[in-house]
Amino acid sequence: MSNTEYKFEGWAGFGPDSVEGKLKFIEYEPKQFAEDDIDMKILYCGICASDISTLSEGWGELKDMWPQVVGHEIVGEVVRVGSNPQNGIKKGDIVGVGAQCDSCLQCHYCNKDKENYCSKGMTGTYNGKFSRTSEGSKSYGGYANYWRGPSHFAIPIPKELDPAEAAPLLCGGGTVYSPLIEHGAGKQATNVGIIGLGGLGHFGVTLATALGAEVTVISHSARKQKDAEELGAKHFLITGDDEAKAFKGHERSLDLIICTSNAPDMNMPAYLSLLRPGGNFIFVGIPEGGQVPTIPLFAMVMGNVHIGGSLIASPQTLKDMLQLVADKKVKSWIQKWSMDKVNEAVPSMIAGNARYRYVLVNEKNGGKL
Structure with a gap:
């Protein structure tokens, strides 16, 4: 051959x-x-x-x-x-x-x-x-x-x-590093949220921290909180089954959110409430089957926040x-x-x-x- x-x-x-x-x-x-x-x-x-x-x-x-x-x-x-x-x-x-x-x-x-x-x-x-x-x-x-x-x-x-x-x-590393750099992690985006602490998410935490950002991990349960802290995260938000309730008091606390989750049923208005005006919510995870969360135009307009995606x-x-x-x-x-x-x-x-x-x-x- x-x-x-x-x-x-x-x-x-x-x-x-x-x-x-x-x-x-x-x-x-x-x-x-x-x-x-x-x-x-x-x-x-x-x-x-x-x-x-x-x-x-x-x-x-x-x-x-x-x-x-x-x-x-x-x-x-x-x-x-x-x-x-x-x-x-x-x-x-x-x-x-x-x-x-x-x-x-x-x-x-x-x-x-x-x-x-x-x-x-x-x-x-x-x-x-x-x-x-x-x-x-x-x-x-x-x-x-x-x-x-x-x-x-x-x-x-x-x-x-x-x-x-x-x-x-x-x-895995490059997939999260690319949007972190593009959207100014550690510079304009001093507070970065990482949704999901898996293979991509753990790189999101370490790389955003290395770039000088203060990192918040957003996860469904407290199971990985200790890991998140060891990786460099300063904050840990537990969504449970009610993101809107979980995010009360944390509105407008982040400049950039990298979503490594591939869940198709995210409560997008709740997640966008975490962004400051001018902030960016970037998808890097892709659900199988093509189903994606509903995009709330009203929340985007009222909050002056942006939703995007990033490849490798x-x-x-x-x-x-x-x-x-x-x-x-x-x-x-x-x-x-x-x-x-x-x-x-x-x-x-x-x-x-x-x-x-x-x-x-x-x-x-x-x-x-």
């Missing part, structure tokens, strides 16, 4: 029941190698909720995209470099790849370090098809031994960082975030699993057992459990 001394093999789903622990180890054909590509020997790969929503078809039918090798929080060692590498990458470097692995690299947004909003559409690190090179080839993710793709989207991992801890930052981070944003994490010594809360136990790890993730990110370790390639 691939014209290399190593094989491209990974854990693939063949249908929605694959999330039940039915991933199969297969050999597959990667994209044709281009001169700006690299091959990476995978050491670590985070398990992201997006992996599960894709495999389960919660975000839509995959149809002709099966089999599917997911994973877009990949860290590994560069073992092959084309004649036109980007980011100064060379063989032996430790690099990471997040949720995007290509774009047109020519449009207005690509030229403004916003490749994640490419006018011609981004190529996902899995469940995508390449168009700039190797047109029509499928993209394959990180539950695998090797990864191939454009070096523009391979991010050098600072030497100060544990590469296993860096892995989940490449999607661009390559430059990921570089900036990793440097901040290195400089501020921000720690990711991870639990490691041998990649050979992926069929145990994925169901455990679905069961909500992660505190707060699972990372698959490719021991055969030198990853350390």
